[in-house]
Amino acid sequence: MVFDAIIAAGGSGSRAGGPKQWRLLGGKPVARWSAEALLEAGARRIVAVTPAGAEAEAREALAGLSQVSFAAGGATRADSVRAGLKALAEDAPEAVLVHDAARPFVTSAIVDALLSALGGADGAVPALPVADTLKRADGGRIESTVSREGLWRVQTPQAFRYRALVEAHAAWPAGEEMTDDAGAIERAGGKVALVPGDPRLMKLTYPEDFAMAEALAAQARVTRIGQGFDAHRWGPGESVWLCGVEIPHDQTLIGHSDADAGLHALTDALLGAIGAGDIGDHFPPTDPQWKGASSDRFLAHAAGMVRARGGRILNVDVTLICERPKVKPHREAMRARVAEILDLPLDAVSVKATTTEGMGFPGRGEGLAAQAVAGVELPA
Ligand code: MG
Numbered sequence: 001m002v003f004d005a006i007i008a009a010g011g012s013g014s015r016a017g018g019p020k021q022w023r024l025l026g027g028k029p030v031a032r033w034s035a036e037a038l039l040e041a042g043a044r045r046i047v048a049v050t051p052a053g054a055e056a057e058a059r060e061a062l063a064g065l066s067q068v069s070f071a072a073g074g075a076t077r078a079d080s081v082r083a084g085l086k087a088l089a090e091d092a093p094e095a096v097l098v099h100d101a102a103r104p105f106v107t108s109a110i111v112d113a114l115l116s117a118l119g120g121a122d123g124a125v126p127a128l129p130v131a132d133t134l135k136r137a138d139g140g141r142i143e144s145t146v147s148r149e150g151l152w153r154v155q156t157p158q159a160f161r162y163r164a165l166v167e168a169h170a171a172w173p174a175g176e177e178m179t180d181d182a183g184a185i186e187r188a189g190g191k192v193a194l195v196p197g198d199p200r201l202m203k204l205t206y207p208e209d210f211a212m213a214e215a216l217a218a219q220a221r222v223t224r225i226g227q228g229f230d231a232h233r234w235g236p237g238e239s240v241w242l243c244g245v246e247i248p249h250d251q252t253l254i255g256h257s258d259a260d261a262g263l264h265a266l267t268d269a270l271l272g273a274i275g276a277g278d279i280g281d282h283f284p285p286t287d288p289q290w291k292g293a294s295s296d297r298f299l300a301h302a303a304g305m306v307r308a309r310g311g312r313i314l315n316v317d318v319t320l321i322c323e324r325p326k327v328k329p330h331r332e333a334m335r336a337r338v339a340e341i342l343d344l345p346l347d348a349v350s351v352k353a354t355t356t357e358g359m360g361f362p363g364r365g366e367g368l369a370a371q372a373v374a375g376v377e378l379p380a
Helices: 030-040 055-061 077-087 108-120 162-171 181-187 209-220 261-273 296-308 328-342
Strands: 003-008 046-050 068-072 095-100 123-129 134-138 141-146 152-154 158-161 192-196 221-236 239-242 245-248 251-254 312-321 349-354 367-379
Touching: 003 030, 003 077, 030 046, 030 055, 030 095, 030 108, 046 055, 046 077, 055 068, 068 077, 077 095, 077 162, 077 181, 095 108, 095 162, 108 123, 108 158, 108 192, 123 181, 158 162, 158 181, 162 181, 181 192, 209 221, 221 261, 239 251, 239 261, 239 367, 245 328, 261 296, 261 312, 261 328, 261 367, 296 312, 296 328, 312 328, 328 349
Parallel strands: 003 046, 003 095, 046 068, 123 192, 312 349
Antiparallel strands: 095 158, 123 152, 123 158, 134 141, 221 251, 221 367, 239 245, 312 367
16 A cells, blocks of 8 residues: 655644754654654655744754655644645555654554554554553542543554545634544544554653653664775776775776775675675676776665665774875865765764785785775664
8 A cells, every 4th residue: 555654743842841853862863763664664755744943953854865855834733734635645645644753663563554454444543552540630639530441542653544634634623623633534424443552652742751762762773883804906007096086196906896995895894784795796796887887886885775774874984004095185085975975974984094014915015905894773
C-alpha cells in the first residue's frame, strides 16, 4: 500500500520547557528520529508541518532527507494536518500516517500493523490499555474512582485512508477542538481500528521525559568502526590524486582507477564498518568500466550503502604515508573534498600525513600507502 506521512511539528512545548521536537536526542533532533523511522518503514513522502517562525529549525533538523517537504502550519493542530493533507493532494497516496513530532520512537512493526488494519477500516490507531487506577478529582480531593474498563490510551502515528481523512476533516464543525484525527473519522461515522500500541511511542511532554528517551535512544543505535588500508606504486606522470584532490607532482600513482589510495582506504573503512566486503567486491579491477574512474564515486557508493541501512557516518580519519609530495599544503582542500563527498561537517573529517623516515616501500619512494578509520552509527 502506497503511503505518505504527515509529521505535525507544531507544539510550543510549554510543558517541556520549550519546543521539544527540535531538541537533540542521542545527538539527533527529536523530529528527525520520527522522519527517519517513517521512511525506513516505507513512507513514500513526508510533509513536515511547522509553525510560523520554526521553518529554519525544521529544515535544519530534517536536512538531507530528500523525500521530506515542508508546509506551514495553521492555528490549531487540525489546521496543520489539513495543510499537510493539501500538500499531498497531488499524486495522493492510498493511505496517510499522521504523526506527532514529539514521539521519536516509531517502529516499522507499528507501521505494518496499522497499514494491515486499514484493510478493514478507514483508520487505525495504536493504543495501550490504561494500567493505572483512574480517579476523578476536584481541587486535590478525590470524588470517585473511574472504571478502566474499555479505556485506551491512543498514540501516533495514526493511519487513515487518505480520501476518508480528507473528507472527515472537511466535514468537521468549525470552532470545535479536534484532539486527534481518529476523532474526525469517528465523527464522520467511519470505522477506526485499534492495534496494539508500544510504550516506546511515548510523547515527550515533560523535561524529565528526556532522560528516559535518552536511555531508549542509546539502545536504538549502535556505533561501529571500520578500517581500511591501501597502497599504490609510483610511476611516470605529472600529477597525483590524493583524497579527491589533484596535486601536481613529478610522478603519479599507478592503478586501474585514478589510484587515489586515500579514498580507497576510506572506502574500505566505510564498507568495513557495515560488514559489506571491500572495494574490490563492489568495483572489481577486472571490470573495464572502472578504468581511470574517479575514486569519489567509490566513496560516495560506500556512503550510500551506510545510509541505505539507516546509518549515519560519524567521522572519518585518513593517514597518508609517503615522503613526497608534501601533503600539508593540500590537507585542508582534501578535508573539504572528503566532507563534500560524504556530506559531513568539516570537523568530522581528518586528513593526516606521515613519512616512514626513509624506511620501507614508502620511504624508498616505491609507493604511497594510506590507512583510514570510519565511525558509523547504525540502527540496533
Ligand atoms: Mg587502491
